[in-house]
Amino acid sequence: MGNRKQTITRRQFIKASAQDAGILVVGGIVAASSGSLARAASSGKDANPFAYDVGRLRKTDPKLIQYEQAGQFRSPYPEPHRIAAGPDDRLYIAAGNYVSVVDREGARVNELALPGPARCVAVAGDGTVYAGVRDHIEVFDRKGQRVAAWESLGKKSWLSGLAVSDKDVFAADAGNRVILRYDRSGKLVGRIGEKNKDRNSPGLVVPSPYLDVKLARDGLLRVNNPGRHRIEAYTFDGDLEFFWGKPSAAIEGFCGCCNPVGLALLPDGRYVTCEKGLPRVKIYSKEGAFECVVAGTESFSENWQKCSPSDCTTGGLDAAVDSSGRVYILDVVESNVRIMARKKESPAASGTRAGAQG
Amino acid sequence: MDPRPEPNVSRRQFLRDGARAAALTGLGGLVGVMASRSSAKGTVWQIDPQKCVRCGNCATACVLEQSAVKCVHAYAICGYCQLCTGYFEPEPNDLNTGAENCLCPTSAIKRTYVEDPYYEYSIEEALCIGCAKCVEGCNRFGNGSLFLQVRHDRCVNCNECAISKVCAGDAFRRVPADHPYLLKTTTHGE
Numbered sequence: 001m002g003n004r005k006q007t008i009t010r011r012q013f014i015k016a017s018a019q020d021a022g023i024l025v026v027g028g029i030v031a032a033s034s035g036s037l038a039r040a041a042s043s044g045k046d047a048n049p050f051a052y053d054v055g056r057l058r059k060t061d062p063k064l065i066q067y068e069q070a071g072q073f074r075s076p077y078p079e080p081h082r083i084a085a086g087p088d089d090r091l092y093i094a095a096g097n098y099v100s101v102v103d104r105e106g107a108r109v110n111e112l113a114l115p116g117p118a119r120c121v122a123v124a125g126d127g128t129v130y131a132g133v134r135d136h137i138e139v140f141d142r143k144g145q146r147v148a149a150w151e152s153l154g155k156k157s158w159l160s161g162l163a164v165s166d167k168d169v170f171a172a173d174a175g176n177r178v179i180l181r182y183d184r185s186g187k188l189v190g191r192i193g194e195k196n197k198d199r200n201s202p203g204l205v206v207p208s209p210y211l212d213v214k215l216a217r218d219g220l221l222r223v224n225n226p227g228r229h230r231i232e233a234y235t236f237d238g239d240l241e242f243f244w245g246k247p248s249a250a251i252e253g254f255c256g257c258c259n260p261v262g263l264a265l266l267p268d269g270r271y272v273t274c275e276k277g278l279p280r281v282k283i284y285s286k287e288g289a290f291e292c293v294v295a296g297t298e299s300f301s302e303n304w305q306k307c308s309p310s311d312c313t314t315g316g317l318d319a320a321v322d323s324s325g326r327v328y329i330l331d332v333v334e335s336n337v338r339i340m341a342r343k344k345e346s347p348a349a350s351g352t353r354a355g356a357q358g
Numbered sequence: 359m360d361p362r363p364e365p366n367v368s369r370r371q372f373l374r375d376g377a378r379a380a381a382l383t384g385l386g387g388l389v390g391v392m393a394s395r396s397s398a399k400g401t402v403w404q405i406d407p408q409k410c411v412r413c414g415n416c417a418t419a420c421v422l423e424q425s426a427v428k429c430v431h432a433y434a435i436c437g438y439c440q441l442c443t444g445y446f447e448p449e450p451n452d453l454n455t456g457a458e459n460c461l462c463p464t465s466a467i468k469r470t471y472v473e474d475p476y477y478e479y480s481i482e483e484a485l486c487i488g489c490a491k492c493v494e495g496c497n498r499f500g501n502g503s504l505f506l507q508v509r510h511d512r513c514v515n516c517n518e519c520a521i522s523k524v525c526a527g528d529a530f531r532r533v534p535a536d537h538p539y540l541l542k543t544t545t546h547g548e
Contacts, residue, residue: 020382048414050463050489054448054498205475207437208501227439228475247441249449256499257439277443277499311435311502 057249057278058304060296064251066283067294067327071339073106075330079117082161082212082262083330083337085320086123091328093337094118099131101144104322106337110144122162122169124184130169132159137171137186150186161212161262163221168236170221172211177204179213179223181236192238193223200240202228208313210261210276217269224273226258231271231288244288249278252290262318264327272327276316279303281329281340294319294327294340303333401532403519404540407505411527412490412497416506419521420488426513427488427506427521429466429481432542435503438476444496444504445469445479461491483509502542510538 008016077096084092086101090109093100099121101110112131120132127142135157139148153159153173161172169182170192181190195203204211205227214222220233220241230245249255255278262274271284272294279300283291297304306315318330327340367375405416405427416427441453445467450459455469466485470478481504488506496504522530533540 020378048412050414050417050491052412052448052461052491052494052498057448202474205440207439227437229441247453257437257441257443258500307498311497312499313501 054249054278057255058297060251060280060293060298064293065296066292066343067340068343069295069338070326070341071105073102073337073339075335075337076100076102076108076111078335080318080330080332080335081118082120082318083320083328084121084123084162085322085328086129087125087127089322089324091320091322091337092121092123092129093330094121094131095335099129099140104326104339112138112140112144112146114138115149119159120162120172122164124164125166128164128184130162130164132162132171134158137162137169137182139186148186150182153180158209160209161214163213163215165215165236170213170215172213172223174206174209174211177206177211179204179211179221179234181238190236190238192221192234192236193225193232194238196238199238201234201238202240205258207258208261210258210316212260212262212318214263214265216265222263222265222271224260224263226254226261229254229259231260231263231273231284244284251280251282251293255280256312261316264319264321266321266325267323272319272321274317274319274329276303277307277312279315279317279331281317281319281327295329295338299338300331300333303331306333400535402510402515402535402538403508403513403522403530404533404538405506405508405525406529406531406540407507407542409527409529410490410493410506411529412494412506413526414489414491415524415526416521417487417489419524421516421520422512422514424512425488425521426508426510428483428486428509428512429488429490429492429504430507430541431479431481432503432505433478435501435542436479437501437503438472438478439500440475440477442469442477442479442496443499444492446495448495461495463487463489463491467492479504505542507539507541 075093075095077098080093080095082094086092089104091102097114097117099112099118102108114131114133116133118131119134122130129140131138135152137150141147156175157173158175159171160174163170167184171180173180178194179192180188181192183189193204204225207227210226212224216222223232223234225232229247230243232243233241246253254260255275259275260273261276264272269286273282278297280297281294285291303315316332320328329338329340417425420426445461446459447461452459464485464487466482468480468482472478490506493504493506496502519530
């Protein structure tokens with residue numbers, strides 16, 4: 001039997017080698033991607049038997065929504081935190097390293113530069129603007145000129161709300177769980193909300209950095225106490241006068257571990273409350289009875305998503321009210337402001353109040 | 359009529375080339391698998407809490423009878439809330455330890471009174487099945503102090519982690535064995 005010698009040309013050799021290399025690469029890719037394919041195939045396979053289901057709570061009974069959106073504008077800067085209405089019905093938005101002054105339709109009028117991220121803002125009757133950064137307050141005159149920077153409150157402070165009266169400025173310090181009372185020159189004259197039996201004060205509970213303060217026309221401060229799920233009324237000296245609110249994921253209560261996160265007052269003294277987790281804005285009577293919804297959770301899809309995947313310390317809403325009763329909702333996730341006006345056919349708009357629940 | 363043309367590839371050639379292609383494909387697959395496994399040297403599996411989507415697969419896909427994944431608690435982040443949304447059902451009847459109010463399917467979370475209105479929550483790992491129901495509740499409303507981790511006193515460090523294959527958030531990855539946990543930390547005092 002003779003040997004048969006097989007010959008191969010250089011061209012054939014290169015061609016065969018290229019084919020083999022290609023097959024080798026394809027095999028490797030198939031093997032390496034098999035894990036991803038298995039994951040993709042299985043991820044949507046079954047419903048999670050351990051699901052934490054709050055989907056039902058995302059829908060609001062349409063009968064309870066008595067406001068409609070009359071407009072919307074972008075926050076002048078990203079990462080907004082608070083919104084306030086001034087005596088001239090201009091809006092003051094604490095966002096980025098600025099307090100931006102805009103008119104009621106969102107057109108920019110002025111902006112006040114700050115040394116750090118703006119956390120909160122309040123405007124006095126004479127037009128003086130008080131802006132809170134994390135650890136101190138900056139003061140601007142009515143023309144927007146910076147006139148003072150008050151003393152730092154230290155590393156633990158986290159200013160998140162401001163209110164101003166004729167003679168006093170009140171700063172909500174979420175980090176230290178206290179409302180600080182200053183005179184208008186910046187001198188610290190009192191501490192409100194700390195645990196104090198003599199003043200009937202059980203203490204503010206602030207698990208996440210949302211503490212707000214507003215001055216009502218009855219001369220009392222209104223402070224959210226998020227860990228207790230209620231609104232509390234204090235004198236300027238720190239006596240707790242009354243409170244209302246209850247924890248509940250249902251519409252008449254305050255949901256989650258720590259709500260409400262923001263509040264505003266309507267011209268007639270009723271409350272506008274803002275929540276996170278289930279982002280929603282609601283109206284309560286002067287006595288604290290639930291009245292209606294300004295905007296429900298279904299209106300804030302991005303804000304809803306924000307509390308996923310890692311925590312719910314950066315979502316939330318804030319609100320301001322102008323002299324006509326329009327509610328301006330600041331969405332801190334979408335960085336926009338929604339102008340909400342009462343529906344014309346709603347009972348309260350025609351002089352009667354909506355049925356209160358809870 | 360012209361004679362039938364000779365085929366370009368003989369049967370013998372075809373069989374030989376096919377066998378060679380199959381062998382090389384297998385070799386390529388083997389190389390791919392070995393390449394992915396060689397990176398596992400000195401590493402262990404862990405869950406990135408920032409990517410975890412609480413799909414529930416950690417409770418059911420582990421090769422162990424009781425999953426090696428457990429809920430852990432970052433106490434420095436916790437708000438010690440009276441109404442802990444990782445502990446209570448979304449709409450509890452009351453804020454007490456009654457089973458009907460509690461979220462955990464195995465009662466693995468213990469609630470201890472500290473002072474009004476603060477409570478401490480701790481995980482009894484022997485009971486925890488890693489279902490992440492509490493993690494979702496804590497993240498949805500709170501500070502996110504509850505999260506899942508592969509516990510390395512239990513994990514057998516499979517070359518191909520069965521949970522990682524089905525993880526909906528692609529949150530499983532290998533980490534150095536000398537730093538086996540991916541913990542959440544607080545930004546307080548920054």
